[in-house]
Amino acid sequence: MAFTFYNTLGRVKQQFSPISEGKIGFYGCGPTVYNYAHIGNLRAYVLHDILVRSLRRAGYEVNHIMNITDVGHLSDDADDGEDKMVKSAQERGKSVLEIADYYTKAFFNDTDRMNITRPTLICKATEHIPDMITLIEKIEKNGFTYSSGGNLYFDISKFPTYGDLALLRLDELKAGARIEQDENKRNAGDFVLWFTNSKFTNQALVWDSPWGRGYPGWHIECSAMSIKYLGETFDIHAGGIDHIPIHHTNEIAQSEAATGKSPWVKYWLHNEFLVLNKGKMSKSAGGFITLQTLVDDGFDPLDYRYFLLGGHYRSQLQFSYESLNGAKNARKSLVDKVRAIKEKNEERRVNSELKIGNYIEDFDRAIEDDLNTPRALAALWGLLKDSPAFSVEETLKAVFDMDRVLGLRLEEACSTSESEDEGFVQEIEALIAQRAEAKKARDFSTADGIRQNLKSRGIILEDSPTGTTWKHQ
Numbered sequence: 001m002a003f004t005f006y007n008t009l010g011r012v013k014q015q016f017s018p019i020s021e022g023k024i025g026f027y028g029c030g031p032t033v034y035n036y037a038h039i040g041n042l043r044a045y046v047l048h049d050i051l052v053r054s055l056r057r058a059g060y061e062v063n064h065i066m067n068i069t070d071v072g073h074l075s076d077d078a079d080d081g082e083d084k085m086v087k088s089a090q091e092r093g094k095s096v097l098e099i100a101d102y103y104t105k106a107f108f109n110d111t112d113r114m115n116i117t118r119p120t121l122i123c124k125a126t127e128h129i130p131d132m133i134t135l136i137e138k139i140e141k142n143g144f145t146y147s148s149g150g151n152l153y154f155d156i157s158k159f160p161t162y163g164d165l166a167l168l169r170l171d172e173l174k175a176g177a178r179i180e181q182d183e184n185k186r187n188a189g190d191f192v193l194w195f196t197n198s199k200f201t202n203q204a205l206v207w208d209s210p211w212g213r214g215y216p217g218w219h220i221e222c223s224a225m226s227i228k229y230l231g232e233t234f235d236i237h238a239g240g241i242d243h244i245p246i247h248h249t250n251e252i253a254q255s256e257a258a259t260g261k262s263p264w265v266k267y268w269l270h271n272e273f274l275v276l277n278k279g280k281m282s283k284s285a286g287g288f289i290t291l292q293t294l295v296d297d298g299f300d301p302l303d304y305r306y307f308l309l310g311g312h313y314r315s316q317l318q319f320s321y322e323s324l325n326g327a328k329n330a331r332k333s334l335v336d337k338v339r340a341i342k343e344k345n346e347e348r349r350v351n352s353e354l355k356i357g358n359y360i361e362d363f364d365r366a367i368e369d370d371l372n373t374p375r376a377l378a379a380l381w382g383l384l385k386d387s388p389a390f391s392v393e394e395t396l397k398a399v400f401d402m403d404r405v406l407g408l409r410l411e412e413a414c415s416t417s418e419s420e421d422e423g424f425v426q427e428i429e430a431l432i433a434q435r436a437e438a439k440k441a442r443d444f445s446t447a448d449g450i451r452q453n454l455k456s457r458g459i460i461l462e463d464s465p466t467g468t469t470w471k472h473q
Contacts, residue, residue, distance in 0.1 A: 001058040005236075006314060006370050008244060008268040009165050013370060016267065018235050023061045025234030026052065027226040027265075028119070029243060030066040033103035036466065037110055038288035039304060039319065040274035044240050046305060047271045047313045047371070049116040051238065053405045054367050065229045066119040067222055070100035071126050071205050071215060096204040097126070102465050109464040110291045113301040115407045123225045125216075129207050131224040132216045136193045136209075138258040149184030150197025152211050156189045159253045163189075165268060166245040191250050192217035219250040223258070232259040238269040271313040292466045294324070302408055303328040309373040309406060335413045337384045341395055342414045356390050356398055359383040363402050376406065428459060432468050435461075 003016035018024050028048040031037055048064070055062050092099060108118070125132075136152065139145055144158045156162040162170055168189075182190075196212035206213050226234065232255075239248060248268065255264040276289070294304055307327035311317040359379055366375035380402050387395045403410045431450050438446040451461050454470070462469050 001054075001364055001368050003054070003058070003368050004370055005267050005269060007266075008270050009263070009265075011167070014267065018060070019233060019266065022059070024055055024063065024236065025230035026055075026062055026064045026236045026238070027222070027230060027234065028064065028066050028237075029222060029239035029247075030068050030119075030122070031103075031107050032069040033100045033107060035103060036290045036292075037107050038290055039294065040276075040288070042110060042114065042116075042291065042304075043274050043308055043313075043317070044238070044271050045111055045116050046114065046308045047269065048238055049407060050309075050313075050371050050373060050405060051236070051269065052117055053407060054371060057401075057404050062120070063230065064117075064119040065121050065123065065226060067225050068100070068104055068122060068124045069218070069221065070097065070104070070124050071129075071221075100124075100126075106465040109466050109469070110301075113291065113295075113469060114305050115302065115409055117407075121229055123229070125221040125225075126205065128221065128225050128228070129216065131228050132220045133194075133207075133209050135224045135227065135254070135258050136216075136220060139193065139254055142257055142260070144254075144257040145193060146186065147211070148186075150195075150212070151184065151192050151214075152194040152196075153185060153190045154193055154250070154254055154257070156187055156191075156253060159257055161256075161262075162253050163249060165252055166249045168245065168249065191219060191246075193220055193254065219247055220254060222247075223251050223255040227255065227259070232261050233264060233266070235265070236267045236269060237265040238271075241270045241272055244270055269313075272316045274317050274319050276319050289319075290466070295467070297321070299324060299328055300331075303331055306331040306334075306408060309377055312370075312372060312374060314370070331408065334381075334384070334408070335410065337387075338396070338399055338410050339414045341384075341387055341392055341399075344392055354386055354389045356383070356394050359386075360398055360401065363405075367405055373406070376402070380406070428454070428470055432461065432470065436468065 004013050005016055006012070007014045026048075029044070031041065048066075052062050052064050094102075111118070136145075139154065140152070144155055145152055146155055147153070156170065160170070162168070170189075194209055194211050194214055194216055196209075196214035198206075198214065203215065206215050226237070237248070237251075252264055256262045291301055291304065295301065303324060304327070307319075307324050308317070310327060359382055362382065363376050363379035366372045366379055369375070380399065383395070383398060383402075400411045431454060435447045435450040438444070438450070454461060459470050462471065
């Protein structure tokens with residue numbers, strides 16, 4: 001397959017050509033684990049998933065690395081605001097690492113429920129502090145740093161191409177123009193590589209370093225971990241558009257300053273916001289919607305996945321329960337249609353003029369064209385509309401091949417009957433709710449009895465911070 005991706009670095013669609021033939025290094029910015037992921041956050045990980053699925057379906061070996069930010073993350077990308085991890089720990093009466101562990105598990109429970117493929121390697125910031133220190137030492141040795149006010153800063157004036165990703169001009173980055181001015185900075189865009197003079201009293205996590213006891217600036221973790229696992233140059237880096245002007249811009253500067261190699265990353269992919277009431281969803285604004293909220297409102301996590309696939313990742317997507325309900329109905333119709341084909345309930349009228357390969361080619365062209373999932377869905381629906389012209393076997397083979405990218409679990413859904421989808425699932429959910437009430441009342445005998453009853457019927461319960469899910473044994 002000949003992929004083209006819209007590269008944020010240059011703002012142009014480019015033919016994809018990996019650094020090493022047949023192999024791809026991909027780094028996707030992971031979560032800061034101080035709270036539950038909201039549904040806007042999850043849009044980024046669906047992009048990562050579609051990218052990885054598409055490349056692997058095309059025969060590439062993809063090494064997908066994701067970070068977990070479990071150490072001091074400020075409320076603003078520009079080294080400003082309060083420490084989200086510490087704030088969450090204080091509010092909940094837990095340690096920072098306990099908070100991080102809890103919300104890391106919650107995050108992956110959400111991504112599993114949305115059928116998002118787990119990365120090849122998940123790396124925690126707290127386990128890579130020596131790698132960050134080593135990288136900062138290289139940056140310092142190469143003359144890109146200065147110490148001020150107890151902290152070590154990156155000097156953007158020493159890096160002429162600073163701001164290329166975000167289309168920022170160095171001579172326009174005047175004090176106070178972009179961020180709240182730090183009196184210790186020489187330039188408004190300079191950023192901290194290592195804090196020894198913390199903004200906070202009793203900083204939760206600190207380490208010894210050549211610059212004193214302290215903790216890393218936020219941006220350095222992604223550079224250190226991606227370079228460690230993918231090398232000094234790699235193929236693709238992805239994240240939300242909010243990372244472009246500061247976080248990803250700073251990553252490029254510090255990585256290339258350390259290694260002397262450019263470009264550090266060949267292709268940058270960024271997803272647009274999910275918007276609610278014409279504003280981006282944000283934890284800091286409060287009132288954000290989680291995946292569990294949607295489940296509690298009667299939606300399957302795959303309904304939300306289908307909703308996201310209906311919009312191109314580079315377009316803002318307006319969320320509403322009306323549109324989500326439309327996605328739910330469309331996904332149900334899709335499953336019903338594929339199930340009907342599998343059960344051979346449709347009359348076959350094989351038409352030699354139609355070629356099933358044409359539909360697969362339409363699907364491939366859509367995915368090759370900057371991961372155009374709306375067009376890919378249209379190709380799938382086109383195949384289903386004309387499916388009576390083909391044999392059951394070749395139709396299902398094509399449908400399930402397309403679903404290797406879309407990730408809607410169509411083959412799994414078609415292995416169950418419609419009655420199981422409705423009555424059986426309702427029964428299981430009712431028993432899970434009954435078990436939750438029993439646990440709340442500390443009636444563990446009843447709760448364990450429900451679990452054993454379901455297990456005897458081939459249903460396994462999985463408890464997590466965001467609730468209980470079930471699966472067939």
